[in-house]
Amino acid sequence: MLEKLKNLICQYVEADPEKITEDSRFVEDLGFNSYDFISMLGDSEDEFDFEIDQKTAVSKKTVGELIEYFEDISE
Amino acid sequence: MKEVRTLKDLVYYADERFGDEPFCLETVKKEVKPTSYHQFRLDCDSLGTWIQEKFPEKKVHSAIVGTTSYPYLTAWFGIQCSNNVSVPLDSANNADKIADEINRSDSEIVFLDQNHYAEKEKLSELCPQVKYFVSLYPNNDNELFIGNIIQEYKGKSPIGMPDEKELSAILFTSGTTGLSKGVMLSNENLIDNTTCEPDENYHGTKRMTVLPVHHVFCFTCDILCGLWYGRTICINDSLMRIIKNLKIFRPDSVTFVPMIAGSVLNRMKQMAETNPDKIAVGKEVFGENFNVIFSGGAYLSPEIIKGYKEFGIEIAQGYGMTECSPRICTGVKGCTKLESVGRIVPGCEVKISDENEICVKSKSVMMGYYKNPEETAKTLTKDGWLLTGDLGYRDADGYLYITGRKKNLIILSNGENVSPEEIENQFSYFAPVKEIVVYDDNNCITAEVFPNPDYVSDDIESEIQKKIDEVNSQFPTAKHIAKLVIREKEFPKTASKKIIRADIHKNI
Numbered sequence: 243m244l245e246k247l248k249n250l251i252c253q254y255v256e257a258d259p260e261k262i263t264e265d266s267r268f269v270e271d272l273g274f275n276s277y278d279f280i281s282m283l284g285d286s287e288d289e290f291d292f293e294i295d296q297k298t299a300v301s302k303k304t305v306g307e308l309i310e311y312f313e314d315i316s317e
Numbered sequence: 318m319k320e321v322r323t324l325k326d327l328v329y330y331a332d333e334r335f336g337d338e339p340f341c342l343e344t345v346k347k348e349v350k351p352t353s354y355h356q357f358r359l360d361c362d363s364l365g366t367w368i369q370e371k372f373p374e375k376k377v378h379s380a381i382v383g384t385t386s387y388p389y390l391t392a393w394f395g396i397q398c399s400n401n402v403s404v405p406l407d408s409a410n411n412a413d414k415i416a417d418e419i420n421r422s423d424s425e426i427v428f429l430d431q432n433h434y435a436e437k438e439k440l441s442e443l444c445p446q447v448k449y450f451v452s453l454y455p456n457n458d459n460e461l462f463i464g465n466i467i468q469e470y471k472g473k474s475p476i477g478m479p480d481e482k483e484l485s486a487i488l489f490t491s492g493t494t495g496l497s498k499g500v501m502l503s504n505e506n507l508i509d510n511t512t513c514e515p516d517e518n519y520h521g522t523k524r525m526t527v528l529p530v531h532h533v534f535c536f537t538c539d540i541l542c543g544l545w546y547g548r549t550i551c552i553n554d555s556l557m558r559i560i561k562n563l564k565i566f567r568p569d570s571v572t573f574v575p576m577i578a579g580s581v582l583n584r585m586k587q588m589a590e591t592n593p594d595k596i597a598v599g600k601e602v603f604g605e606n607f608n609v610i611f612s613g614g615a616y617l618s619p620e621i622i623k624g625y626k627e628f629g630i631e632i633a634q635g636y637g638m639t640e641c642s643p644r645i646c647t648g649v650k651g652c653t654k655l656e657s658v659g660r661i662v663p664g665c666e667v668k669i670s671d672e673n674e675i676c677v678k679s680k681s682v683m684m685g686y687y688k689n690p691e692e693t694a695k696t697l698t699k700d701g702w703l704l705t706g707d708l709g710y711r712d713a714d715g716y717l718y719i720t721g722r723k724k725n726l727i728i729l730s731n732g733e734n735v736s737p738e739e740i741e742n743q744f745s746y747f748a749p750v751k752e753i754v755v756y757d758d759n760n761c762i763t764a765e766v767f768p769n770p771d772y773v774s775d776d777i778e779s780e781i782q783k784k785i786d787e788v789n790s791q792f793p794t795a796k797h798i799a800k801l802v803i804r805e806k807e808f809p810k811t812a813s814k815k816i817i818r819a820d821i822h823k824n825i
Binding site for chain 1: 432555556557558559560561576577580583584587730731760761794795797799800
């Protein structure tokens with residue numbers, strides 16, 4: 243899942259995929275603005291075929307936290 | 318045809334004129350569900366009757382918390398049909414802030430969507446004057462659900478009609494003092510702004526509504542104008558799904574804020590990497606018959622306008638503020654004055670003060686700030702001029718240009734107004750921080766801090782960052798501090814020891 247999410251991230255921000263880790267913070271480290279982040283969540287719905295609760299997902303600050311949430315809802 | 322002077326008139330007018338045509342379309346479990354103007358009027362009447370029955374003797378203020386949906390709109394206009402006052406609140410705020418605005422607006426009924434119904438108990442404790450909490454969606458306890466109320470009061474109509482000069486809504490906007498201010502808009506204000514532009518055959522077209530509905534830009538330009546023109550409102554159920562919903566609804570127009578416009582443009586640029594036919598990409602995203610994007614809420618750079626043009630998509634920029642219901646200028650399709658914020662709307666007088674501040678007078682200008690005469694006096698002159706706080710000029714063709722801001726307010730590209738003081742005040746009693754200034758650095762809210770030299774710590778920066786994380790958790794994402802800058806010297810100050818903000822901005 244990390245690799246797929248890295249691909250999505252790189253479609254929105256100019257980040258080196260090699261340097262994206264589970265500890266990377268979306269806003270501070272990767273340079274997301276709030277709308278790009280929300281928009282990436284929409285793409286994640288298509289990529290992983292699940293329905294995201296926007297309010298819960300936007301509270302996730304790091305790549306690892308978002309993956310943990312994605313894993314929860316895909317179970 | 319009846320004359321439209323109030324929002325209640327508007328609901329009746331739309332029913333009479335457009336009847337069984339679709340008032341709004343929304344996606345329900347991946348199906349598009351239409352609701353007619355006629356059904357909308359019936360549902361608003363039913364809810365309005367219930368409100369009048371509960372509060373027969375007095376005007377009641379009703380807060381609404383949620384994102385755009387048919388039940389949300391029914392609540393907004395049901396309140397209007399009962400001749401009462403709507404108080405739409407920012408659903409991105411936390412429960413404490415929502416409770417504060419419920420209390421300061423004296424709301425006694427609160428409508429909550431599914432994301433906020435769980436906070437009912439907390440809100441109930443914090444807002445003892447509230448008599449009824451109504452859920453906009455079916456819920457487990459089913460105490461008060463708008464659908465049940467409408468069913469129970471089916472076929473009934475509320476009595477009376479408000480005066481056009483009466484208060485219709487209170488909308489909160491960020492104040493420069495740190496505390497949000499309740500902008501009071503009358504029926505006349507909102508109707509004037511809705512009907513100020515000529516109808517260019519909008520009847521039967523579709524507008525997709527994307528922006529938060531508690532913002533008056535979305536409410537007037539998408540919702541009220543939809544009722545006025547007979548233009549169907551397509552409800553984008555989530556900011557996550559704009560591009561997907563553009564494909565489902567195929568609207569003729571949308572309203573964006575610059576941040577969304579920029580992001581969608583970036584997506585198209587990315588698609589153009591695999592399909593160099595940019596016009597085809599524009600059509601793939603927006604559809605064959607798409608007409609125009611209207612942008613407002615913040616300044617849209619000419620680069621974005623030019624970028625869209627390459628994809629065959631027109632984007633027109635407008636300008637306004639909540640205090641003016643909101644339109645002062647409207648975006649003009651095909652406008653070549655890319656630096657301007659649009660053409661001044663008919664009926665709106667604009668003058669530029671000696672200090673270059675844009676001042677506005679029209680029927681759309683607010684009644685004042687709710688229970689806040691001091692702030693009202695600072696913003697509205699005795700002879701009715703609204704001081705916008707924006708600096709600029711107009712050209713001979715009636716187009717307006719913004720050159721700066723007089724007030725200390727951050728306008729982010731998502732249209733959010735952020736009061737730096739509101740954020741800075743959170744650090745007032747935090748020992749590691751001696752001085753803090755919050756500003757916008759390239760659309761990124763930045764906190765520049767001069768740490769307290771008397772505070773002993775191994776890692777003061779981490780302590781400050783931890784406090785920032787805590788403060789961020791109290792604000793919606795759009796208002797989060799994204800960057801911390803530590804400075805070694807105190808901020809430059811005036812003789813009266815006030816920090817000179819302008820000097821800090823110059824250094825960015």
